[in-house]
Structure formats: structure tokens, C-alpha cells
Amino acid sequence: MSNDPVDILIIGAGASGAALAWTLAETRMRIVCLEQGDWLNPAEYPSVGKDWESRQYSDFSISPNRRKRVTDYPVNDQDSPISVANFNGVGGSTILYAGHYPRFHPSDFRVKTLDGVADDWPLDYTDLEPYYAENDKMMGVSGLAGDPAYPPKPAVMPPLPLGKSGQVLGKGFNAMGWHWWPSDSAIASTTYDGRDKCANLGACTVGCAQGAKASSDITYWPHAIRAGVEVRTRCRVREISVNENDMASGVTYYDVDGNEQFQAAEVVVLACNGVGTPRILLNSVSNRFPNGLANRNGLVGKNLMFHPYASIQGIFDQPLDGYMGPGNCIWSQQFYETDRSRDFVRGFTYEITRGRGPIATALTGMFSGRIPWGEEHHQRYRELFNRITGMVAICEDLPEPHNTVSLDPELKDSDGIPAPKITYKLSDNSRRMLDYAVDRGAEILEAAGATDVMTEAPIAVGGWHLMGTTRMGVDPEHSVVNEWGRSHDVRNLFVVDGSIFVTSAGVNPTRTIQALSLYIGDTIKKRLTTLFD
Amino acid sequence: MSNEEPLLASDLPLSEPQREILRTLIGSIIPASRDYDAPGADDPLIFKDILVTARSYTDMFEAGLEDIDQQAIRDHDGVGFAALSETDRRAMAAQLSRALNPFLRTLVSITAQCYYRDDRVMQALGMEPRPPFPEGFTIEEGDWTLLEPVRRRGKLYRDVDG
Numbered sequence: 001m002s003n004d005p006v007d008i009l010i011i012g013a014g015a016s017g018a019a020l021a022w023t024l025a026e027t028r029m030r031i032v033c034l035e036q037g038d039w040l041n042p043a044e045y046p047s048v049g050k051d052w053e054s055r056q057y058s059d060f061s062i063s064p065n066r067r068k069r070v071t072d073y074p075v076n077d078q079d080s081p082i083s084v085a086n087f088n089g090v091g092g093s094t095i096l097y098a099g100h101y102p103r104f105h106p107s108d109f110r111v112k113t114l115d116g117v118a119d120d121w122p123l124d125y126t127d128l129e130p131y132y133a134e135n136d137k138m139m140g141v142s143g144l145a146g147d148p149a150y151p152p153k154p155a156v157m158p159p160l161p162l163g164k165s166g167q168v169l170g171k172g173f174n175a176m177g178w179h180w181w182p183s184d185s186a187i188a189s190t191t192y193d194g195r196d197k198c199a200n201l202g203a204c205t206v207g208c209a210q211g212a213k214a215s216s217d218i219t220y221w222p223h224a225i226r227a228g229v230e231v232r233t234r235c236r237v238r239e240i241s242v243n244e245n246d247m248a249s250g251v252t253y254y255d256v257d258g259n260e261q262f263q264a265a266e267v268v269v270l271a272c273n274g275v276g277t278p279r280i281l282l283n284s285v286s287n288r289f290p291n292g293l294a295n296r297n298g299l300v301g302k303n304l305m306f307h308p309y310a311s312i313q314g315i316f317d318q319p320l321d322g323y324m325g326p327g328n329c330i331w332s333q334q335f336y337e338t339d340r341s342r343d344f345v346r347g348f349t350y351e352i353t354r355g356r357g358p359i360a361t362a363l364t365g366m367f368s369g370r371i372p373w374g375e376e377h378h379q380r381y382r383e384l385f386n387r388i389t390g391m392v393a394i395c396e397d398l399p400e401p402h403n404t405v406s407l408d409p410e411l412k413d414s415d416g417i418p419a420p421k422i423t424y425k426l427s428d429n430s431r432r433m434l435d436y437a438v439d440r441g442a443e444i445l446e447a448a449g450a451t452d453v454m455t456e457a458p459i460a461v462g463g464w465h466l467m468g469t470t471r472m473g474v475d476p477e478h479s480v481v482n483e484w485g486r487s488h489d490v491r492n493l494f495v496v497d498g499s500i501f502v503t504s505a506g507v508n509p510t511r512t513i514q515a516l517s518l519y520i521g522d523t524i525k526k527r528l529t530t531l532f533d
Numbered sequence: 534m535s536n537e538e539p540l541l542a543s544d545l546p547l548s549e550p551q552r553e554i555l556r557t558l559i560g561s562i563i564p565a566s567r568d569y570d571a572p573g574a575d576d577p578l579i580f581k582d583i584l585v586t587a588r589s590y591t592d593m594f595e596a597g598l599e600d601i602d603q604q605a606i607r608d609h610d611g612v613g614f615a616a617l618s619e620t621d622r623r624a625m626a627a628q629l630s631r632a633l634n635p636f637l638r639t640l641v642s643i644t645a646q647c648y649y650r651d652d653r654v655m656q657a658l659g660m661e662p663r664p665p666f667p668e669g670f671t672i673e674e675g676d677w678t679l680l681e682p683v684r685r686r687g688k689l690y691r692d693v694d695g
Contacts, residue, residue: 050650051646051650052664053649105691124693148689149689167675171679200670201670202665203666324671337691358660373562374626377566378563382658
């Protein structure tokens with residue numbers, strides 16, 4: 001390993017860092033990616049053992065505070081009703097994501113114009129459309145063309161099976177006269193790009209041992225590495241340095257042995273998600289940037305958006321898919337767009353969660369009082385086992401400056417780097433949207449034949465999507481990066497992860513994060529001779 | 534699986550009396566069932582799995598079990614939890630289940646995790662006692678004609694001009 005200067009230094013090997021590395025590789029520049037985690041070995045994923053479900057509560061937990069791997073950093077999220085979920089390693093959070101893979105809608109980029117709230121994006125759906133298409137091919141997306149909730153878009157592979165759960169709920173939506181459609185999923189329904197097709201393991205969210213789920217370690221990275229990109233694991237970046245011209249000169253990081261290293265670079269790119277990216281910027285304090293790098297307007301870490309989630313689950317008196325099959329199945333965007341007759345603006349997507357495993361069934365029943373202690377346990381358990389299906393509602397969050405990522409004054413990671421602190425308050429608009437989603441979701445389940453409905457809103461552990469903390473825009477006073485991801489303050493510093501989102505939309509962000517990363521990469525390629533102007 | 538590995542008693546957490554309280558308690562949470570041909574959570578193999586899993590929570594378990602035992606002694610004339618009559622034990626278990634403190638929530642979680650990965654329990658539920666990978670499972674494709682009403686209703690997304 002050499003720390004000779006590189007052309008492009010990417011921090012973070014997750015969804016966005018992988019896409020950027022791949023698209024820039026054709027330039028033949030020297031590109032290095034520093035990743036604090038490891039390469040994951042699919043042969044060691046939980047689904048190869050009978051204890052697969054338990055490991056969601058330990059080394060494959062979505063919570064870094066529970067997982068506590070040496071490659072994780074702690075997050076103080078005590079001042080938030082929603083806790084942070086992530087994963088650190090090559091592939092980032094795509095290792096544990098469900099593979100729900102919706103695009104944004106045209107209206108999502110024009111929130112201010114259409115609904116008078118938040119801000120418009122400095123680009124639109126048509127700008128991103130070719131990059132969505134390119135990304136769809138790289139990741140491999142299963143779906144069904146013709147969804148009336150979207151402009152026409154091709155499906156790369158056929159949809160995942162409806163199964164018993166999808167059919168029951170599809171009938172429920174039909175009874176209400178409401179939209180539903182097979183979900184776009186980053187899960188291969190056929191063999192694709194050297195990956196095997198989905199085997200219905202039912203364990204998508206603990207890493208896919210089959211290799212059917214498109215985590216970026218098995219999609220973009222093999223192609224990028226073959227094209228010459230270098231990935232260095234167990235390298236945890238502490239700070240980005242700048243020179244007297246306000247240009248980034250490189251990064252200081254700790255290697256696997258805890259030794260401090262410096263990597264010089266012509267261009268530095270942050271791809272560390274909506275919490276990790278502002279954390280590094282705020283830790284990068286210098287005389288020229290006393291409040292953190294790229295933070296002269298004080299916006300770094302502000303406007304944190306989650307997607308507040310509601311869970312609405314029904315109990316049925318017939319066998320459903322239960323522990324088998326991918327969680328992804330169908331979605332509904334009946335309530336996606338603003339309807340002025342409701343008491344909230346913007347909207348949400350219902351994503352059907354196919355079923356749950358035997359342990360999750362037990363915990364759901366025992367903690368909700370539906371499964372008692374004692375002899376009745378077995379009978380009541382069997383009334384729930386393989387008989388639960390339902391949905392989550394993923395609600396659009398709006399940017400608010402008081403929702404922040406800052407540095408915790410005391411908490412540090414194992415290298416002594418200050419940890420992030422989350423301060424987040426659920427807005428009244430989100431609260432009303434959640435309540436509405438729960439009520440309509442219960443109606444769908446009852447129309448589908450549910451005998452009982454269980455709800456949780458917001459889902460306390462549901463901070464999967466971390467957005468908005470270095471927002472993009474054309475105005476340097478009101479944004480951190482410009483319309484192609486370059487810092488307003490530091491002209492060779494870029495951000496390509498969900499931090500740059502202006503608004504959150506009511507869908508999972510990964511497909512848009514990756515399309516944006518490809519868009520920014522393409523812009524860099526087109527502007528190479530004038531990149532720092 | 535961990536419950537197939539030989540373990541010395543000294544490798545396990547908790548003192549012998551504490552283990553007995555724990556064994557009695559988890560047997561009250563999920564007792565054996567002849568009707569469903571299912572072992573209880575106090576079955577030796579499952580109990581060992583629970584003990585191994587609980588090693589990360591030894592301090593919490595020691596304190597929580599001590600509290601339960603002291604409550605039994607207070608309420609039942611000096612009789613500890615493990616020595617209660619079946620009637621008294623069931624009554625106390627029902628009381629505990631109605632107000633789950635952090636220890637009991639952790640205990641319930643670990644008990645469920647270890648119980649529902651036991652081969653005999655999986656078989657009693659009609660599952661094959663194997664991990665999901667590599668065989669996987671079969672999901673029926675389903676009836677795609679269910680989408681016809683959705684197709685007929687037509688476009689749903691909002692146009693954006695300019």
C-alpha cells in the first residue's frame with residue numbers, strides 16, 4: 001500500500017462511492033477508495049446457519065450501537081424518536097438493505113413549485129433519467145413495466161413472485177379501488193451479471209448469501225476494480241485537510257493497525273451517507289474553516305431527513321408466505337402526491353412486507369400481548385405463525401434546520417474520532433401523515449381479510465435513510481454543494497451520497513443516490529479541464 | 534449451532550442457584566407441550582443455548598433473577614421462585630409478564646431466539662430444520678391478472694411542466 005498522491009480519493013465504499021468509482025474508472029485516473037469496514041464474505045452471512053434470524057439482533061443488527069463491530073462508529077441518537085440504521089463495509093448499507101428500489105417521481109424534484117414547501121432541486125427527473133437507466137443495468141432491477149404511478153421506465157428483469165401474501169394484499173387494494181404494483185427490487189429474478197437468481201431465502205436484510213440482492217460489493221465494485229480502482233479497507237478517515245487556496249489537499253486516516261496516515265489527493269469525494277459525511281466535515285476544522293470544512297454558511301449537518309415509517313401488519317386466518325421469500329413484493333403509491341383535502345402535504349408509499357420469520361413472529365406476539373406466557377403459548381403462536389403480512393408506509397420527510405447531525409462532545413469511536421450526535425424532532429406534518437397512513441393501511445388489511453391489525457408509528461429503529469445534511473443547490477448561501485455535487489467553498493471537494501438531497505421524496509433513496517452519483521461522475525468527466533473553475 | 538457444542542459448567546454464566554431460577558422462569562414462559570409435540574424452553578439443549586447467549590448480559594441477568602427471587606421470598610413466606618408450588622409460580626409468572634422490565638424483555642427475546650431455532654421446535658412447526666441457504670424456498674408466482682383493475686384506472690403520477 002502506497003500513500004503516493006492520487007487523482008481521486010473517495011471516502012466510503014457503499015452505494016454511491018461504488019457507482020462513482022466505476023463511472024470515473026474509464027478516465028484511467030488513479031482512483032483510491034478508503035473504506036472503514038471490511039469486505040464481507042457471503043459464505044459467512046447469517047442465512048447459512050439456523051441462527052440466521054437471531055443474528056439480526058447482534059453482529060448483523062441494523063443499529064451500529066447494537067452491532068458494535070470494530071468497524072462501526074457509535075451514534076448518539078438519544079435525542080431522536082428514530083434511531084440510525086447503517087452498515088460499514090464494502091457495499092455499505094446495501095449489505096443490509098431490503099433492496100426496495102423505487103425511483104423518485106418528476107414531482108419530487110419540484111416540491112416548492114408544486115406544493116409551496118421546502119425547495120426545488122437544482123435538477124429534475126429528466127436530467128437523472130439516463131443515469132437511472134444506467135444504474136438499473138449495473139445493479140440489476142426486477143420489476144414490471146407499466147406502473148401507472150411512474151413515467152414509462154423499462155424493467156431489467158421480471159418481477160419477484162407475488163406469492164400468497166402479495167395476492168391477498170393485492171385483492172385488498174383492489175377492494176378499496178387503490179393503486180398497487182409489483183415493487184421495483186434490486187434483487188435478481190433471473191441470473192444476472194454473474195449473480196444467481198433469488199432463491200427466496202427470506203433473509204435479505206442480513207446479507208444475501210445467494211448473491212441475488214444487488215449490494216454494491218457484488219455489482220459495481222468488481223467492475224470498478226477490474227478497471228483499476230483500488231479499495232483500501234479498514235481505513236477510517238479522521239479529517240480532510242485544506243491548503244491556503246481553500247483546496248483539499250488530502251485526508252488523514254487510521255489504518256487497520258491504528259496508525260495515522262496521510263493520503264494526498266487532487267480531488268476528494270465524500271460518500272459516507274447523511275450522517276458520516278457531515279461528521280467528517282465537522283471534524284475537519286482548520287484556521288480557514290473553523291466551523292468545519294465546507295461549512296462557511298453553517299449548513300453542514302443541518303436539515304437532516306429520515307423517512308418516518310409506519311408499520312401496519314395484519315393477522316390472517318390462512319397460511320401466507322411467512323418466513324419464505326424476499327420481503328419485497330408489491331407497493332402502492334395511491335397516496336403519494338399532495339392532496340389538499342388531507343391535513344398534510346406530500347405523501348407516502350406503502351411497501352408490502354411479505355411475512356416474518358419464526359423468531360420475529362414470537363417477539364411480535366409476546367411483546368404485543370397476543371402470545372401469553374404458559375401453556376397457551378403454543379396455540380396462540382400458531383395463530384400468528386405464517387399468518388402475518390402487511391406493509392410499511394414510508395413517509396416523505398421535509399427539511400428542517402433544527403434536525404441536525406453534530407459532533408458529540410464526549411462520545412468517540414475506537415480511533416478517538418468524535419462521534420455524531422443526532423438531534424431530530426418529528427414534524428407535525430409527518431405525524432399527521434403517519435396517522436393517515438396507519439388508518440388507510442388498516443382499511444386495506446381489513447378489506448384483505450385481516451382479523452387483527454398491529455401498528456407502530458414511527459418505527460423507532462427505522463432510521464435507514466439519512467439525507468439532506470449537505471444539501472445541493474445553486475445558491476452558495478443556502479446549500480453546501482452545487483448542482484453537480486461540488487462544494488461551494490472547496491472546489492475540489494465533492495459529495496455524492498444522500499447528504500446532498502434537497503428533499504427526501506416518499507420512497508427509498510438508494511436508486512436516486514446512485515443515479516445522482518453517476519450524474520456527478522459524468523459531469524466531472526465532461527468538465528475535467530475546467531473542474532476547479 | 535451453539536447448543537451442539539460441548540461446554541463446561543464453568544464456561545456458563547450465573548451461579549447454580551441462579552441457573553435454577555432461570556430454568557424455572559423460562560419453563561414458565563414456554564412450557565413443553567404434548568399436544569404440539571414441542572419441548573419447553575427449559576429443555577436441556579435449549580436451556581444451554583439460552584445460557585450461552587445470555588453471557589453478554591450476565592450482570593443484567595444476575596440482578597434480574599435476584600429481584601425475582603427476592604420478590605418470591607417476600608410474597609411467599611420465604612420460598613424462593615424455583616421452589617414455589619406450580620400454582621404460585623404460574624401466578625407470579627403471569628404477574629411478571631404483564632410488566633416487562635428491561636431484564637424481562639431481554640430474557641423473552643433471548644428465550645424466543647433460542648427456542649425457535651431448535652430443530653425439534655422447527656419440525657413441530659412443519660419447518661425443515663435447516664438454514665435458508667442454499668436450498669431456499671419456493672414461492673408461488675401468483676395471479677398477475679389481479680393487476681387488471683389497476684391498469685384500467687390509468688396514469689397516477691403528477692405531471693411537471695417546465
